[in-house]
Amino acid sequence: MEQVLKTAFPFIVISVGILLAFQGVLMIVAYTVLAERKVLGWIQGRIGPNRVGPWGVLQPFADLLKFIFKEDLVPDKSTKFVYFLAPMVALTCALLPIVVYPFGPRIADPLSWLVPYVSGIAYLGDAVVWIAEQAKNMPLTIARIDVGVLFVLGITSVGVYGIALAGWSSNSKYSLMGGLRSSAQMISYELAMGASVIGAVMLAGTLDLNGIIQAQTQSPFKWFIIPQFIGFIVFLIAAFAETNRVPFDLPEAETELVAGFHTEYSALKFALFFMAEYVNMFTVSVMCTVLFLGGWYVPGLSYLFEVGSIPYALVSHVAFIGKICAFLFLYIWIRGTLPRFRFDQLMNFGWKFLLPVAIANVILTIVVVFLLNR
């Protein structure tokens, strides 16, 4: 029995971690939606949703309910299996990168304060002691892998399937066009994104996300946004394109394509796409934060709290979320202010401007790093 428990323990921890993280992320996402509507309203001199709950705080839940109870229409000549698969793929791929993000610094000893409280209790006491021992040096990451950056990029690139398949399986012209455009766009900008990341990776000397953050600690001037400013800008632009946000929301350009790849989707399946888009925004923001803004690192915090202590971790975590929120605000802000590109402009911009710039940045970084290390 004990043996089984011990074997199962890591899986339990990971499951709990995944649940927590996903729950948190979904909450953030839900409120991003609300925030977007509010902020857009504010920018456009409107009020935004304000009926459900005080100041409209419960609006996301109302929306959810509405989605659930709506009639689920399935186009007659669609390819059913793929049609159902597509939204799931989209959301899964959007959520998966969360697994590797470091949400905060390592906590040296998170549970040992509990031990005195339960010391006398049979079974539970022993268990807590054992768990506390296991939990030492606990990272605030679900899965620490060596190749975090590649993992994120890989999963993001797989995300294209959701959109492409959705467009194809609906058996509708508009959907197909939207799907095609969107996949073309995502493939194109993925390159620029990957290239822009290389600079930061080179400076950090690792593909491990935590390692990248570590490389930026000690001073805000070590944040890669400074040496890698070009990379940052490129990444940001590419991130907008990757998430199909304004000004790159060609796939769902209403005036041309009705609603793009999800024209034929309704109810819960549409909700999945909708969520996927916002989760994508979130994950891309996290990535940007990690790569260029020092992740959870708060300058000067180590003077206040001991590194590795619980409060240090908590504050860092909150700061991390804060940085992400800033990015999310940026998304909304830009949506409120910029018009949409034309498709050929978008492609030209991606291939003829963004990618060369990103590559130039890589070369520049190589040269600088080489010269500095001579």
Added chain:
Amino acid sequence: MEPSLASYLALSGILFTIGCVGVMFKRNAIGMFMCIELMLNAVNLTFVAFSRYYGDTTGQLFVFMVMAVAACEAAVGLGIIIAFFRNSMSVDVDDASLMRN
């Protein structure tokens, strides 16, 4: 306990076989291309398994090169298929019989 080297090789062999048979059975150029990709992947598995067995990077580097090659092949191969499609409106290899005598 880990599965033995032999089982990885068996898996790779089976995948290779499936891919190879697929190339023969498919009529569709893209399908054939995908079967070939499957074969390459089976080979990659062999490399990685041996790399693990010998504790050596050689196999994994080889896999990396194979992936690059596969990407190049995909770019060019799909280009060829599109060019063929433009002229014949089909990607069926059995339609490619202009020169059989």
Added chain:
Amino acid sequence: MVGTALFFLFAGLAIACAISMVYHRNPIYSAISLVGVFVALSCIYVTLAAPFIAAVQILIYAGAIMVLVVFVIMLLNLDEDRPHSRLHYLYALGGGLGVLLLAQTFFIFYSVMRAPNLPADQTVSPGETMSIGRAMYTEYLLPVEIVGIMLLMAVIGGVILVRKLNAPQLELVVEKELELRNEEEAKDGLGIAL
């Protein structure tokens, strides 16, 4: 124990997806199945202590190559293959080849099982990014350079092949004229009459 279970899980998934890929006549289903194989293999790579290769597998195969394939399938709007039978000798050939390769697989399995199977050295981790990167830029520097040239070439090749012709329809008309002109030019040619 867990390793074995995971292996059989993903191996089963891979084989099932592979068979499904061959079985389906609809190219999109085939493509999705193939992505399934890639993902399963990627997981197996992780169990083989090769996280870098696993990530790259997803990034390149699933994220780049197959996306391109799906893209092309969508672009050409391909339907299911025609069902009627093709050249029968190809089926026979395929079957024969399959049996042969399967036999070969058994042979490999048998001969590796029989050989002394020294267990993998757990201390070295060849799959880590660090060691791969080190190898890539020292021992394998030349191959990496070659790959660079190859990628460049593939880009050129892809672009030439897919780029639209200037005036495909007109060409047929112009062709005759060109030929006439060629033949006129030929008359005052370099040809030496014996």
Added chain:
Amino acid sequence: MDFINSNLLTILILIPLVGAVLTLGHQMFWKQEGQLKWLTLGFTLVNFVVSLALFSSSAKAGPSGFFFEQNVPWIKAINTNYHIGVDGLSFWLVILTTFIMPIAVISTWHAVEKKATAFYIFLLLLESAMIGVFVSLDLLVFYLFFEASLIPMFFLIGVWGGENRIYAAVKFFIFTALGSLLMLVAIIALFFMYADQTGLGGSFDLVSILNAMKAGNLVLGPQAGMLLFLAFALAFSIKVPLFPFHTWLPDAHTEAPTAGSVILAAVLLKMGTYGLMRFNFALFPDQARETAWIFITLSIIGIIYGALVAMVQPDVKRLVAYSSVAHMGFVMLGMFSFTEAGMQGALFTMLAHGVTTGALFLLVGFIYERRHTRKIADFGGIANVMPIYTTIFVITTMASVGLPFLNGFVGEFLIMIGMFQSQVLSITESINWNYIAAMAAGTGVIFAAVYLLWMVQRVFFGKVTNEKNRILADLSWREIGLMVPLLILMVYMGVFPKPFLARSEEAVKAIKERVMHQGGGSIEKTDVLPNIPATENR
């Protein structure tokens, strides 16, 4: 003089080659096709004149017993040398080649209308290759020239030939090429056997291989030796052509233009017999002796078969072609008798056949130019219209039949004698196979007389049956001038064969000794036959 002595053969090979290049250049820059025949004639004549220098008495035999020898390394990787030289065997053949070429050129004076440039170039190239074949002493170089002579002939037949030329040309090429490729394998195999057994590295040099064989350093196993022998023999037998391989010859002769036929009959066929003597006998004496009965049988069949088939030919040229088969049968017979007389006779017949049959083809060509037919049935009573032509034709025919005091007689007579003396066929108490063979061959002479004279009778005598034949012009001065040297030769060779035979005596003796004295299997039998000169028993 020294320069010429040491380079004479190379010069002989190069003159036509230079001629070919100049012909091409001339045509490219002046485009005057009419002048080409003069140019070509000039070159062939010069070559003939230069070749007369072979008679020079100042020449000394080289280290390996050959005159005008030259040995220059060529490709070191496979140790092949440009090794050339003449001896008694090849001496007259070289002269015959240079002699017959100008005649062939003159014969085409008005015949070649289309694509004259290429025609003359091919003629010149052919001459070059033919001389090369007769003088090369390196197996590989020999093979090179042997094959190279194919191509010009192939074109000559294929482009300027008659109706059925394509079939004839391809057949000619494939038959000959197939045989010679096997010879190539044998040559390479010999190369390795030499390398293996002497340890000196491989060699294609005939002289070195022969020396090694004589010294016992290179011994071929019975099986290997036989295979190699057969490979060589097949190539040469096709070229000769020996009976079952002869089918390309009538086709090629019939379809070839006159000049081509002349050269084919006069020189190309001799390559086969020459090759057999030079290579097969020298390299594989035991095998040659062992298989002699096969070749003798086949030659006899060839003689009789050729004669019989010739008899029923409706076409004059085809008839002459089959007569060639019969005559070459004689040559083979003489060679395989392995007696001095027989081999001398064979060599002499080769020359005689070259002159006579060449002349016959020329004569057929003359009438073809006038009537554009060669059917015997179309003629009759030509003698009334063309007396000079008839006279020359009859003399030539007589030479071909083997009338005494004409060249045909000497050779055939010697061959018969040789066959009677021969010891290669098993001689039992009751039957002397040699006699039977000689007598069978003798019937060939009779048949030859029958079919040739019958043909003459049908073509020249009687009344003029066909109106078209009444207006035929007799031979022009050019044509007479062409025939005169040939006629003189026919008579000269018939009356004074001595100088011709004397040249080859040494070489023939050497070969005979090599064949009959190696291995020793049949030496005892020499005592049985009383009429062998004592010198040959050494």
Added chain:
Amino acid sequence: MNTFLLTDLITPDANVSLILPELIVAVTGIVVMLYDSFVPKQRMVSGALSLIGLAAAAIVLGSMWGTAAPTGWNGMIAHDNLRLGFSFVFLFVSAMTILVSTVWTDREDVPVGEYHALLMFATFGMMIMSAGSDLVTIFLGLETLSIATYVMAGLRKSDLKSNESAMKYFILGSFASAFLLYGMALIYGATGTTQIAEIADKVANPNFPGLLLVGGAMLLIGFGFKIAMAPFHVWTPDVYEGAPTPVTGFMAAGPKAAAFASFLRVFVLGFPLVAGAQASGYLHQSWIGAVTVMAMVTIIVGNVAAIMQDNVKRMLAYSSIAHAGYALVGFVGAGLAKSTQARDEAIAAVAFYMLTYAVTNMGAFGIVTLLAQKNDRRTEFEDYNGIGFKSPVLAFSLSLFMLSLFGLPLTAGFMGKILVFRPALESGNTLVAALVVVAVIGSAISAYYYLRLIVVMFFRERTTSWSDPKIPVPLAAALIITVIGVFYLGLFSGGLIERFSQPGAPAVIAAER
């Protein structure tokens, strides 16, 4: 955690001078492409640039001949006569292709810059294949070459035949690559290394003897596809017929030679016979036997099928299959060589054979290109009817090439055949001797179809009108070079053969790991 790796990186073992020829070719490709993208309307310059690059590479290559072996690249590159001889062949083929294809690029409005760049990269791939002494480099070289060639085969985009050719080539080529790769994986598994020299050491005592055998078989299939060895030759005729004519010439001469180079390197140098070792004995015996039998089949199939063709390109395709068979004779000879020197000479013989074939073949395809007209229309035998004396220069050159392909003495083809037959006969193996006999009979058969073209050109009368095509200067240059080459290689090749077989450097540079 913040570690800059550069400081503690081992300095890479990069020796640029060792791969200078390859580098020059690759850089030329890039330069050509860049030039083309900035000066798009040029037609001659990119070709000239490529030629200059090739010439420079050839000069560098020449200067490397016979030098002591420099090391570098951790044993990825071998510096030996195999590499030098074959690289020379590739440079020649590539240069000829450029000269020959000017007619075609002008006629069909091919994007010249890209075309020449691809050609350069293909040449680079070939050179890497011959120089690579590690399975990785060989594989990458092969793929670089193949991918470039797939594109080149499909360059006539508006023509379905060309598309078809490219598609078949692509699918079957990658299929073959998969087999090849599987073979490489198994060899790696069996020996634990991918370096040819180390494999050769390990072959006597492999970790998994069974895998070695299977891996060898898979490699054989893969290489068999690439050199069009029967029964893996099925793709050749269709692909060769459909591809643009100059590209066909290139494919028949270049990639085939390159595949031979790697094939030689892997099998002859990688799987040698080690005395007393059971595993290597098995392997050696099996591959020699298999290759010998396949070579026989190849020769027979190639020649017999060529007889039945009515299309000149198709005929040449089958003839190229037969020629691969002849080259395999030398290959087997190399495998059976008893001493290092003999082996070097045999390898040189194969390289020389490839050179003679390249010279002849490029010339022949040059003429076929010129005569083919737009869209490769005139490629049937009938189209050649009676042109012999109407276009004498072309027709006689073509005849010369045909005769050289047949192996007529005094031409290059003959010398090549003699040289490859030599090592095979030297081995003294009965089966191999039989192979030589088959090869000889095969060449006798081949007389028929080579002559057929000559017969058609010279002996037939032309019924339709014919105007002698104008020979552009580059093509004229190519023809002059090839005609002279045919005679030169046939008559005075001694020095060249010696160079090719110079043992100079050790076969493979082993790396200290």
